[in-house]
Amino acid sequence: MNLVNFHEDDLPIQDLETIGLAAGGQLLLNVDDLKALLSGRRTALLELHDLETDNIKIKSINAKISLKPNENGKLDLLIHPIYRKAETPDFLNETEARQLQKGEVASLLKITLDNHGNKKEMLVEYDPDTKEYIVSDTEKILAPDMVNNELLTPAQKENYRKGKEVQIADGTKFNYSGTDHHGIRSNKLALVASILIDGGLSYMVYKGLNALFNQKREQKSAEKLSPGYHQALKDIENQHGFKPHQFEQSQTRKGR
Template sequence: MKNILIEEALPIAALSSLGLYDGARYLLDETDLSALLSGRRTSLVNLQNLVSESFTIDSLDAKLSLNTDANSLHEIRLHPIYREPKRSPDLLDIEADELISGEVKNIAKPINFPDGSTKTIVFEYDSETREFISYDPIGVEIPLQINGEQLDEKKKKDFAMGRIVQLTDGTMIQHRASEAQGILASRTALILTVLKEGATTSFLMKNLAPIMDVSIHKDPFSAGFESAFLEMKKTDGSISDELLQQRELEEFKSEYTRGYGRSVSR
């Protein structure tokens, strides 16, 4: 959800070597670009004709992420599909097995670091690449509002820890580091409000992956979503007339619901 200038953040040479930049534009969809800029992993991307000093690969399916360490110069990391789960030394076998089976979605536990510090780290399992991933909840960017609802301190903490958070409109959300969009939900569309350059800005997130195997809400929209959508249009100044704002909402709902019904079943 962080908004970083693409030109400053993405290494063009590395992406060109992967066939993901053609000299004029990035050959990644908007969701994957946003994932990279936000410090998350992309969805699986097919890479072809990879050549280096030590290997040549005709075709590889992998997720991408940015190594944004202070000394890394924004290197691209590849996360290929492993034949067997790549075990984490920080997880007990029983914990790893629970994540692999899907019995639990994440595990938070204190980890001791070489400098003597101890931090609570959240672990997830990416079933697509068969890899365990981890994140520091302190680094999670937490929305100020979702569907127009201000998140209180408990909900903010729960969101950062990867716990399920329920809004007053019934919508359930969960932060998920292994998801390209970074969030799962019981509805497929949300309005998120974040702080950007000292001011609040709202944006639409759609085609969200379900928070559970079967979505809780068949209707992708709640009353809170509709109010937040209209407020977003009013605030950004794109449509000043309230009747036109309402019409755009209805048109969006109609078009989105048709595509939603064709592409997924809940």
């Protein structure tokens, strides 16, 4: 689950203009990509223009972009191009790397050591779009407290942070994904996730969700949303002046 943690006013507009994603101070991003950026995720593949680095000029390139705060509190623009060959993290062996690249597994959990010798659990995924391994610290993955108005158990939240599939009573299945545009996949086209912050609930409405990894879904079943989902929407509407963050995508893809 990714809450909106950057503000549109803080975007590096000049950098975005340089690569053709803004003009005259106005963004040229679609809503989905903008919301992905503001939530700290990567966009979908974009066509970037007129890149220049180390005296090398690139007319156009397909890449994903993301944002990262720098030491001065400003947002740096990161570009994730399509690599010719994936660079394998040193904590993966050849078999594990091959399993991820071939799509035999959605993710792997690995224990690594930080600079101070402390153990850290990392979730490793593979992005076939950019031919890149995506590594997430499981402690920093934010699990929802509720989905479709159903409280998650501590075990379910732990499984979510580990990238494992979680199923709730209404039949909705979902899992965290650092490679997905939404940051979450599901057997349903939509769900409402919420998290307790400062004594209140913050809601996230996800729509146009992609299917679970390597799983096909029947369209009618995916479109049939539970009473808990609809009740969660009503709860949001009943909060005067509150608008949920909606993550919508015009097209959906089957799980790869």
